[in-house]
Amino acid sequence: MNTMGKVTLLGAGPGDLDLLTMKAAKALAAADVLLLDDLVDPGIVALAPRARVIRVGKRGGCRxxxxxxxxxxMCRYALRGAHVVRVKGGDVLLFGRAGEELAALRAARVPVEIVNGISSGFAAAASLGVSLxxxxxCQGVTFVTAHLQDHGEPDWASLAATxxxxxxxxxxxxxxxxxxxxxxxxxxxxxxxxxxWAGAPAERRWTGTLGHLASGAAEAGLGSPAVIFVGRAIGEALAIGDAHAAPHANAHALADDAHAALHAAERRRISHAA
Structure with missing residues (x-):
């Protein structure tokens, strides 16, 4: 009889492998099977060198x-004795269907552990330089998905009133x-x-006001996957918005100055040597 395996539901964060927890890295290294979501940095497979990789992508609007x-x-491989790591973007417990997977695993009496990851909402807030x-x-934050199971939408007016x-x-x-x-x-x-794409190399962002939310995002060419923030706390991002580009411009100027100084020093060294 095969020894019972287990399943680890693992949050891989928003796309930057540096944001993986140490516990996540250990679980990946011990994995026999990886069930990999689409919104995960593909480089994560290098952290699971002996695992069989099965891509089970789930993307809104896609097959x-x-x-x-x-x-x-998950149940099949675990019941055969494998350590299955189910890798999801962000955190497994936030809009990751973890409740359904936990129920299925418990019904099959498969041992399961949860390894948290950084949700894209937190990575996006960090990128904006704001506290939620x-x-x-405000004294709270509401995480909400725009898509309900019945294809309806949340009551936006009621959510705004919170x-x-x-x-x-x-x-x-x-x-x-x-x-x-x-x-x-x-x-x-x-x-x-x-x-x-919060936290990923391809990250892009827009800040403005609710009245220009739809038009501003469209003009910026933003699409999915993305997190939308609305609320007074986000005003801090507007206050520092102009500063986002400044460090890059200053960095180029400083780099040019540094290169010029190095070249000047090299010319002086050669002149003295001659």
Whole structure:
């Protein structure tokens, strides 16, 4: 009889491998099978050198691997004695269907552990340089997906009335309706931001106000995957928005000055040697 294996539900963070936890790295190194989501840095497979890699991508608006099939794969390999690591982008417990997978694994009596990751909402806030809560502006944050199981939408007006920072996932295809719903409660000057590919090398962002949310994101060419923020705490991002580009410009100037100084020093050295 095979020894029972186990399943690790692992959050791989938003796309930067440097944001993996040490516990995640240890689990990957011990993996026999990786079930890999689409929104995961492909370089993560190098951290699981002996694992069989099975890609089970799930992307909104794209052809996806059926959830029931993923659950059967996890159970099948674990019951054969394998250590299965189910790798998801962000954190497994936030919009990652972990509840369904935990239920399936427990029903099959498969041991399971959870390794948290950094959700894209936190990586996006870090990129913007803002706190999602702020004693002067709000005392809470609401994480919400724009897509309900019945293909409906959340009650945006009610969410806006909470006074919390709204971190909206999977909302880019509905950004105009989201903005319209929030504007029924919030002022059009309410700070807003969008961060695409948060924490990844391809990251892009826009900051502005709720009244220009849809048009601003469109003009910036932003799409999925992205996190949309709305709330007074995001005003800190607007205050420092102009500074985002300045360090890059200054860096080029400083680099040019440094190169010029090095060349001048080299010319002096050669002159003295001659």
């Amino acid at each position: 996806s691997t059926p959830q029931a099939f993923i659950e059967r794969l 809560t702020h004693r002067d502006h 006074g919390t920072t709204l971190a909206i996932y999977m909302g880019m295809s509905r950004i105009e309706r989201i903005a319209a719903g929030l504007l029924s409660t919030l002022d059009d000057k309410t700070p807003a931001a969008v961060v695409q």
